[in-house]
Amino acid sequence: MSENVLLERRGRVALVTINRPDKLNALNIATRKELAEALDELRHDEEVRVAVITGAGEKAFVAGADISEFAGRTAVQQRAVMKTRNIFVTAEDFPKPLIAMINGFCLGGGCELALSCDIRIASDRARFGQPEINLGIIPGGGGTQRMARLIGEGKTMQMVLTGEMIDAQEAYRLGLVNEVHPAAELETKTMEMANRIAEKSPVALAMAKTSVKNAARMNLREGLDQEVDLFALCFSSEDKEEGVRAFLEKRKPEFKGR
Ligand code: COA
Numbered sequence: 001m002s003e004n005v006l007l008e009r010r011g012r013v014a015l016v017t018i019n020r021p022d023k024l025n026a027l028n029i030a031t032r033k034e035l036a037e038a039l040d041e042l043r044h045d046e047e048v049r050v051a052v053i054t055g056a057g058e059k060a061f062v063a064g065a066d067i068s069e070f071a072g073r074t075a076v077q078q079r080a081v082m083k084t085r086n087i088f089v090t091a092e093d094f095p096k097p098l099i100a101m102i103n104g105f106c107l108g109g110g111c112e113l114a115l116s117c118d119i120r121i122a123s124d125r126a127r128f129g130q131p132e133i134n135l136g137i138i139p140g141g142g143g144t145q146r147m148a149r150l151i152g153e154g155k156t157m158q159m160v161l162t163g164e165m166i167d168a169q170e171a172y173r174l175g176l177v178n179e180v181h182p183a184a185e186l187e188t189k190t191m192e193m194a195n196r197i198a199e200k201s202p203v204a205l206a207m208a209k210t211s212v213k214n215a216a217r218m219n220l221r222e223g224l225d226q227e228v229d230l231f232a233l234c235f236s237s238e239d240k241e242e243g244v245r246a247f248l249e250k251r252k253p254e255f256k257g258r
Contacts, residue, residue, distance in 0.1 A: 004019055005031060005034040006019050012049040015054065017054050025055040027113075028069055036090045039091065050098075050195075053113065054101040057104070062106065087116075095206050097118050100121070104125060105126070106122070107165070111147075115143070119178050119193070121181065121193065128177075130147070130159045130163065144156065168180045201242075203240075203257060211227045
């Protein structure tokens with residue numbers, strides 16, 4: 001793969017590690033490109049059913065965009081960088097469940113990357129923030145949008161306007177993360193959940209993910225209508241037959257993703 005992003009397959013779960021620990025895994029252009037390429041590769045890998053994104057080292061998940069690349073950049077150049085390959089949209093549109101395993105600083109674009117994942121599991125040492133305001137800019141990777149949809153406008157305003165960091169317990173209290181675990185147990189707990197999800201039907205997982213995402217993209221009536229369509233579409237899969245048959249035969253289903 002590449003040096004900035006490591007890709008490891010552990011059975012049905014893939015572990016994607018952003019690997020610039022000496023720069024707290026800050027997202028420079030090369031890292032963004034390699035992260036998008038890693039997700040592209042996993043998207044088409046039928047063996048992989050769930051992906052986990054984390055940061056290398058003990059200190060950071062991702063400490064944000066690489067600030068050193070901001071200096072001297074024009075508005076037009078910056079827009080091109082953000083539009084060319086938007087990793088946040090790439091992550092959000094990844095068709096399989098994506099879990100952020102947050103092992104440390106989760107700031108700026110790092111917090112936005114976590115927000116673009118489906119589930120966020122944090123270490124008790126993790127710290128969260130949208131500190132862009134301190135640089136005279138604002139979040140540009142969905143921080144004002146996805147966070148407001150996840151935890152509400154008032155709490156997001158506080159994060160974005162103060163730029164202050166919060167700890168993992170506070171992030172849990174706000175609903176920013178799903179679970180918090182002692183640092184030593186973070187990987188085990190995250191992988192346990194990833195493996196539990198990986199046992200489900202990949203067809204149903206994809207439909208479920210799309211349908212839940214639609215809640216933030218559509219009005220209620222459109223979302224409900226599309227939920228019915230996606231529910232019905234599951235009836236075209238072999239996995240649905242297997243799931244129902246296994247229940248009736250009192251055994252564990254074996255989903256094949258067809
Ligand atoms: N972009 C580029 N480099 C970064 C970075 C970022 N977002 N975050 C950290 N780094 C680099 C530091 O410059 C330093 O590099 P150096 O050793 O070559 O000087 C290295 O990572 C370690 O960071 P350091 O600041 O020494 O660690 P710390 O423990 O003292 O502080 C933070 C940690 C997270 C509080 C601090 O690094 C920070 O504020 N980072 C920027 C966070 C931010 O504003 N992100 C949003 C960007 S839009």
